[in-house]
Amino acid sequence: MKNKFQHFSINIVNKDVSNESLVFVYFIQFSSEICVYL
Numbered sequence: 001m002k003n004k005f006q007h008f009s010i011n012i013v014n015k016d017v018s019n020e021s022l023v024f025v026y027f028i029q030f031s032s033e034i035c036v037y038l
Helices: 002-015 020-037
Strands: none
8 A cells, every 4th residue: 555655646746746736636635545445
């Protein structure tokens, strides 16, 4: 799960490093999914 998270984060940053708001939204959505698994 940790590797998946790192891979996800890297993809987001590389895709839209200038759009911090979009990164934040994706991060929140992914965090919500992690909470479900936990």
